[in-house]
Amino acid sequence: MDEAIRLEGVSVRFGGYRALETVSLVVPAGAFVAVIGPNGAGKSTLLQVLLGLIRPSRGRVWLFGRPPEQVPPEWIGYVPQFKTLDRSFPALAIELVVSGMRRRWPGRILARERESALAALARVRGEGLAEKPLARLSGGELQRVYLARALVRRPRLLLLDEPATGMDVLGEADMYRLLEAYRDETGATILMITHDWEAAYHHATRVLVLNRRVIGFGPPERALTDECLRRAFGHVGHEHALAFHPERRDG
Numbered sequence: 001m002d003e004a005i006r007l008e009g010v011s012v013r014f015g016g017y018r019a020l021e022t023v024s025l026v027v028p029a030g031a032f033v034a035v036i037g038p039n040g041a042g043k044s045t046l047l048q049v050l051l052g053l054i055r056p057s058r059g060r061v062w063l064f065g066r067p068p069e070q071v072p073p074e075w076i077g078y079v080p081q082f083k084t085l086d087r088s089f090p091a092l093a094i095e096l097v098v099s100g101m102r103r104r105w106p107g108r109i110l111a112r113e114r115e116s117a118l119a120a121l122a123r124v125r126g127e128g129l130a131e132k133p134l135a136r137l138s139g140g141e142l143q144r145v146y147l148a149r150a151l152v153r154r155p156r157l158l159l160l161d162e163p164a165t166g167m168d169v170l171g172e173a174d175m176y177r178l179l180e181a182y183r184d185e186t187g188a189t190i191l192m193i194t195h196d197w198e199a200a201y202h203h204a205t206r207v208l209v210l211n212r213r214v215i216g217f218g219p220p221e222r223a224l225t226d227e228c229l230r231r232a233f234g235h236v237g238h239e240h241a242l243a244f245h246p247e248r249r250d251g
């Protein structure tokens, strides 16, 4: 089986603070992994490590058998948690998508870039957004444009940091459908951070429960146990009890 991601004993320190502690993990190619854990659990830090932006203080990382810094950038699509872009910047949605194909902001968009960007926007059902100024996009629309930006080079690994933020319920359901379709079609691996346990349960092939350490990793029904959730979050939420124990609904 091909490996998309391998971490061996990865620890990350910020000054004296340990954000990740001896994380070991193997993700087979083609998996759809949902990463869940409380605020400050090191989820975004894990993505930064995979992107090669943070060097672990200990341990080793491989993506498709290579160290992150040797992975061709077009192999990875990334949707960041925080969009640092100034939205009043006078730019169009299509330029943001094309910026995913270049290392810098595009001056003039080439015909083939436009074609790829429009295809990526169509994939996220954002055809109509191409010529819209960023300032006029709703929060959910901006998320779609970022997703198109991540998909534009048809990456084999998608790293998504809370991609559903700001999307309405239908938009969210749509997003999971398109992620699953993309994965089926290309065999890509998806790693998605989410606070939505139910989405993790229904859409992921594997769930990583993280709280600085790996608390659980496996098929959703084996990772999303009360025991793992209690260890990660300190309690089991009401919603979780409802979602995974339907017999309690009337009780």
Ligand SMILES: Nc1ncnc2c1ncn2[C@@H]1O[C@H](COP(=O)(O)OP(=O)(O)OP(=O)(O)O)[C@@H](O)[C@H]1O
Pocket: 014, 019, 037, 038, 039, 040, 041, 042, 043, 044, 045, 046, 081
């Ligand atoms: N560059 C940094 N310098 C110092 N501390 C950092 C840095 N980045 C993250 N941290 C700390 O590391 C911890 C983990 O942060 P991280 O952003 O990975 O959490 P998270 O699981 O993504 O949380 P959230 O659900 O709130 O997004 C936090 O306590 C954070 O304050």
Ligand SMILES: [Mg+2]
Pocket: 043, 044, 045, 081, 161
């Ligand atoms: Mg985060």
